[in-house]
Each structure stands twice: as C-alpha cells, then as structure tokens.
Amino acid sequence: MAKRSRTKARDQQTTPGEVGPRQPCPCGSGRRYKACHGDPSGPPPVFVQRPFEGLASECDLIALRELVPAASAPLTLVGSDRTVTLATLLPGAAPAYVREDGSIVLGLQVLHSFGDPSRDLAAVLLEAIEQAEAGEVGTVGLTADPGEGPRLQDLLVDGPLDITVHDSFGYWADLIGDETGAVAAAAEQADAQMTPSSRLTGVDAAYWADVSTKEHLRWPMPHPEDALLDALARLHAAGEDTLVEGGRLVGMFRAHGLLTPVWDLASGTGADALEEPAAAFAARLAEVLDDDTPLSTQERSVRSALAGRQVTIR
Structure with a gap:
C-alpha cells in the first residue's frame, strides 16, 4: 500500500511554476484549475473578479445579488428617460421583463453566469430595450455568452441606489403585472422560503x-x-x-x-x-x-x- 501511495504522490507532483489540478486556478475565478482553465473541454468565459467596481453602489449590488431575498431600486439610464427597475429576483429567476408601457424590470439573481455579471446585466438590459422599442412584452432571457460589449457601468447614470427592501415577494405584482394570478402564486411560494x-x-x-x-x-x-x-x-x-x-x-x-x-x-x-x-x-x-x-x-x-x-x- 505504501509503495502505491508513493507512486500516486509522485504522479501528482508538479514542476516548479506548474499549477496542480486541485490548486486554485491562477485566473482568479476561485475554481480549481482542473475545473477552470485546466479543463480539457475548454476554459470557462473570462472571469471578472470585481464586476461592479467603480459603481457607487458596488457593495449594495453584491448584497442584492447574493444575500438579500426581496428588494428593488430604480435605475437611471444614460441618455434615456425609460423607466427601469432593478429587482433582486424575478419569478422563475428571469433576467428581465418588459411591461406593456415599455418599462423594464431587470433581475440580479439569475441562473446564467458568463464570467462578468456586469456585462451580462448590460446585455440583458440592451435586449430588453430593443424588445420594448419593438413593442414586445414579456420575459427577456440570456442563453449564451454575450461576448464583448457594454457593461452596466457604461449604461447607468452612476449614483447611490434608492433601495427598498420588501417583506414579501408580493411586490412582483406591481412590478410586472398579474392578470392571470400566476405572479401572486409564485410570490406566495417564494415567501415560504424567504429570510426577513x-x-x-x-x-x-x-x-x-x-x-x-x-x-x-x-x-x-x-x-x-x-x-x-x-x-x-x-x-x-x-x-x-x-x-x-x-x-x-x-x-x-x-x-x-x-x-x-x-x-x-x-x-x-x-x-x-x-x-x-x-x-x-x-x-x-x-x-x-x-x-x-x-x-x-x-x-x-x-x-x-x-x-x-x-x-x-x-
């Protein structure tokens, strides 16, 4: 047994400067090397360590994305008077929703992850604006890496966010409407797992x-x-x-x-x-x-x- 263990240990040794498969990836993603840039199927998308750096509400954005269940804040776009509301979470973790009046709700807590949340949010927001200008109502998704393009820092008039923390997901009904009652049902289900x-x-x-x-x-x-x-x-x-x-x-x-x-x-x-x-x-x-x-x-x-x-x- 000892001989096999020594052989295995020698197999796992790395040469100076080489990254071991179980060591943190040097790109800074926080993943192990074998699951990141050492993955033979190809590295993940470019990782941005501080995606919200430079924004006045960087710390709040991190909290709303990772820690706070239900909260919202109005956003002001550069060169536009379109109404945009940031929400921690939308029904079904939708990236965004376009209302009949052309206003937009942008979700922070989403299922996709392409390495730069700021770029992802900007891509969703731009898609929502295009959908609103075309008169299309409903959910906006992001199913593939958007690639290079504007980031949230490029689209927003920067400043402290006016954040409202909600005690129920019932606020969804006011944000996106609820003609069928489906939103209220989703909110009730989400409330059951909510942390005040x-x-x-x-x-x-x-x-x-x-x-x-x-x-x-x-x-x-x-x-x-x-x-x-x-x-x-x-x-x-x-x-x-x-x-x-x-x-x-x-x-x-x-x-x-x-x-x-x-x-x-x-x-x-x-x-x-x-x-x-x-x-x-x-x-x-x-x-x-x-x-x-x-x-x-x-x-x-x-x-x-x-x-x-x-x-x-x-």
Missing part, C-alpha cells in the same frame, strides 16, 4: 437578516481584502468588533472581489438596535484602516483565524 431582511440606514450596504434561530448582520465592504483583514484583526484583538450584547463577528463571505463580514446576533436583536453601534463601528474601522504599523503577535493570530473563516460564494 432590512437595510441599515446609517451605514452603507449593511443588511440585517432573521434566520429564525438567530439573526445576522451581513455587511459588504469596499476595502481591499488585506487591509480589511488587518483592521478587523486589530479591532477584534482590542475587543472593539462587538456591535451589541450577544453578538460576535463569526467570519465573512467573499463575493465579487469583496469581503462581507458577518456578525451573529441574538434572536430578537432587530435591525434598529444595530444602527448606532454600526455607525460607531464604521467610524472606528475607518481610523484603523489608516493604521499601517505592523500587527502584534496577537493581532496576527486573530487575522489568521479570520482568514480561515472565509467562504467564497462568487
């Missing part, structure tokens, strides 16, 4: 969520990963990362190139109780982010522990 959520008002892109047995605060942040990890380590070592009694920083998601720290909260905390502590934490974090002194031994240990509690979701 709320956006804090005093800080950017922080979202409270009730997951029944406990509550969470999930807060996408725009800072470079290494700098943010250093700052969080300093705050944790100093005992300054607890927002409310019974709450603690438990880890973080990595999505679309940014980190989302996650706090566990005691059941019954609610979103309102987080407003002042979150604002105070944001101010303290900004101070610590400017600290470029080397981490202490304790802080390095904390940083290592935090880095080990990351989950990449996109």
Whole structure:
C-alpha cells in the first residue's frame, strides 16, 4: 500500500511554476484549475473578479445579488428617460421583463453566469430595450455568452441606489403585472422560503437578516481584502468588533472581489438596535484602516483565524 501511495504522490507532483489540478486556478475565478482553465473541454468565459467596481453602489449590488431575498431600486439610464427597475429576483429567476408601457424590470439573481455579471446585466438590459422599442412584452432571457460589449457601468447614470427592501415577494405584482394570478402564486411560494431582511440606514450596504434561530448582520465592504483583514484583526484583538450584547463577528463571505463580514446576533436583536453601534463601528474601522504599523503577535493570530473563516460564494 505504501509503495502505491508513493507512486500516486509522485504522479501528482508538479514542476516548479506548474499549477496542480486541485490548486486554485491562477485566473482568479476561485475554481480549481482542473475545473477552470485546466479543463480539457475548454476554459470557462473570462472571469471578472470585481464586476461592479467603480459603481457607487458596488457593495449594495453584491448584497442584492447574493444575500438579500426581496428588494428593488430604480435605475437611471444614460441618455434615456425609460423607466427601469432593478429587482433582486424575478419569478422563475428571469433576467428581465418588459411591461406593456415599455418599462423594464431587470433581475440580479439569475441562473446564467458568463464570467462578468456586469456585462451580462448590460446585455440583458440592451435586449430588453430593443424588445420594448419593438413593442414586445414579456420575459427577456440570456442563453449564451454575450461576448464583448457594454457593461452596466457604461449604461447607468452612476449614483447611490434608492433601495427598498420588501417583506414579501408580493411586490412582483406591481412590478410586472398579474392578470392571470400566476405572479401572486409564485410570490406566495417564494415567501415560504424567504429570510426577513432590512437595510441599515446609517451605514452603507449593511443588511440585517432573521434566520429564525438567530439573526445576522451581513455587511459588504469596499476595502481591499488585506487591509480589511488587518483592521478587523486589530479591532477584534482590542475587543472593539462587538456591535451589541450577544453578538460576535463569526467570519465573512467573499463575493465579487469583496469581503462581507458577518456578525451573529441574538434572536430578537432587530435591525434598529444595530444602527448606532454600526455607525460607531464604521467610524472606528475607518481610523484603523489608516493604521499601517505592523500587527502584534496577537493581532496576527486573530487575522489568521479570520482568514480561515472565509467562504467564497462568487
């Protein structure tokens, strides 16, 4: 057995500079090499690590795409007065819907993935505009890689999004109409699996969520990963990362190139109780982010522990 194991180990060795099949792909996609650019069937589409970079609401877009069940926000197009509404999710995870009045609803949470969500969203939006101009009503899809073309950053008048978080998917009926009752039925089914959520008002892109047995605060942040990890380590070592009694920083998601720290909260905390502590934490974090002194031994240990509690979701 030992001899066979040594033989297998030798077979799996790589030469210097070579990427092993189970190692992360050097393209930055987060996939293993054998499932990405090492796949003999061909590499996946070009991967954009921070697809929403440069947009004022980058962190909110990440939250709405990955974490928040039901929310919407109006969008303003460059050189157009057409009504466009961004929605976290549409019935059937449709990419977009064109209404009879020519207005458009654009969905963030979709089934397709072609490497650059910003390019994908722009392609769907352009297709929806073309469909609206032709007087066609209904769902707009994206079934193939759209290739090169404009990105969301090219089509939108940039600025903070005016986000409404909904407590039910019943808002679909107002967005896309419901002549047959099918939308209401879909909304009722989606509501059964919905996690109540709320956006804090005093800080950017922080979202409270009730997951029944406990509550969470999930807060996408725009800072470079290494700098943010250093700052969080300093705050944790100093005992300054607890927002409310019974709450603690438990880890973080990595999505679309940014980190989302996650706090566990005691059941019954609610979103309102987080407003002042979150604002105070944001101010303290900004101070610590400017600290470029080397981490202490304790802080390095904390940083290592935090880095080990990351989950990449996109």
